[in-house]
Amino acid sequence: MECLDNQSSDQDIYGLMVVDDDDDILFTVYSLFKKRQFPVLLAHSGQECLNLLEKGFKGVILMDIMMPGMDGWETVEQIVNHGYEKNLIISMFTAKDIPDTPLDHLKEYVLDYITKPFEPKDLIILVDDYLELLQ
Amino acid sequence: MKILIIGSSTGGPRILFDIFSEIPKLPISIILVQHMPQSTTPRLARRLSQICKLDVIIPESGTKLSPGCLYVAPGDNHLILVNNERILLDLSEKVNYVRPSIDVTLFSLKENQDIQLFGIILSGMGNDGAEGMAYLKSIGGYTIVQDPGSCIIKSMPESALKTGKIDAVFTPGQIHDFLSGLAKKG
Numbered sequence: 001m002e003c004l005d006n007q008s009s010d011q012d013i014y015g016l017m018v019v020d021d022d023d024d025i026l027f028t029v030y031s032l033f034k035k036r037q038f039p040v041l042l043a044h045s046g047q048e049c050l051n052l053l054e055k056g057f058k059g060v061i062l063m064d065i066m067m068p069g070m071d072g073w074e075t076v077e078q079i080v081n082h083g084y085e086k087n088l089i090i091s092m093f094t095a096k097d098i099p100d101t102p103l104d105h106l107k108e109y110v111l112d113y114i115t116k117p118f119e120p121k122d123l124i125i126l127v128d129d130y131l132e133l134l135q
Numbered sequence: 136m137k138i139l140i141i142g143s144s145t146g147g148p149r150i151l152f153d154i155f156s157e158i159p160k161l162p163i164s165i166i167l168v169q170h171m172p173q174s175t176t177p178r179l180a181r182r183l184s185q186i187c188k189l190d191v192i193i194p195e196s197g198t199k200l201s202p203g204c205l206y207v208a209p210g211d212n213h214l215i216l217v218n219n220e221r222i223l224l225d226l227s228e229k230v231n232y233v234r235p236s237i238d239v240t241l242f243s244l245k246e247n248q249d250i251q252l253f254g255i256i257l258s259g260m261g262n263d264g265a266e267g268m269a270y271l272k273s274i275g276g277y278t279i280v281q282d283p284g285s286c287i288i289k290s291m292p293e294s295a296l297k298t299g300k301i302d303a304v305f306t307p308g309q310i311h312d313f314l315s316g317l318a319k320k321g
Contacts, residue, residue, distance in 0.1 A: 085172050085174070086172070086174040087174070089175070104231075104232040104260065104261055105229075105232045107144060107145055107170060107232065107233065107259070107260045107261060108144070108170040108171055108172065108210070108232075108233050108234075109172055110145050111145065111148050111171065111175070112145060112146055112148065112149060112287060113145060113146055113287045113288060126149065129149065129152065132182070133148075133175075133178045133179065133182050134178060
């Protein structure tokens with residue numbers, strides 16, 4: 001799947017980025033938000049996420065944990081190392097029932113956990129809440 | 136005088152939005168220690184100020200506590216209370232891997248018969264706040280944790296519960312009612 005993007009190039013617009021190696025998840029989340037006014041970016045890997053951040057993405061990131069190559073926590077670590085976290089709200093996006101992290105030093109950069117499967121209504125409310133927080 | 140310390144981490148902000156929703160001005164000083172990057176602090180403070188009637192303040196060193204105020208500990212600073220009266224921001228080493236640390240704030244409280252002290256631990260990873268809550272109990276404070284069953288991440292309230300020094304386990308709705316009740320008691 002290509003990265004679907006309805007964003008303008010305006011650097012001041014906050015958007016939503018979903019980072020997940022599962023195309024079905026990416027498509028589902030994209031479908032929920034595609035008619036909204038904010039950019040919705042999809043990344044299949046931690047590296048794609050970092051590439052989008054390098055291009056100036058600001059907003060809410062839903063970060064899958066279990067991904068091949070760089071996992072979600074390693075990606076968060078890279079986000080912090082690059083100083084990209086300033087204009088982000090990061091929520092892990094996980095199928096695990098009992099999420100926790102061995103990387104305790106990263107917990108202050110992750111504001112929330114959203115578990116999969118998710119209720120579409122709840123996800124929309126949360127994303128809206130966090131986008132409002134960023135404004 | 137009453138002082139309430141709220142410790143919150145991952146999964147906590149959405150609970151904060153629930154428990155502070157439509158909370159009136161309360162006769163209590165509330166200090167929120169949320170694990171978050173520095174850049175998130177003004178955003179969280181602004182959001183909280185939109186949903187409750189408390190004066191939401193990001194304190195500086197020297198800020199004196201006043202009732203009716205919600206002080207949001209700035210990211211990347213420990214928040215220390217001096218004589219239960221004034222706030223000191225501190226850039227010393229991270230504690231429990233975080234700064235601000237909930238334990239640091241709780242351990243700065245002083246026993247005082249004239250001041251009612253309260254502590255609440257919300258959702259979060261790790262064990263920050265657990266030892267501090269036990270200390271708070273030892274100096275006469277009232278200790279509450281969010282019901283782990285209602286937490287996105289249970290570790291912080293569960294760690295506090297393991298100390299055996301927790302007075303109450305509340306759902307977010309009960310925490311909201313507890314806060315509202317503080318207003319009624321005057």
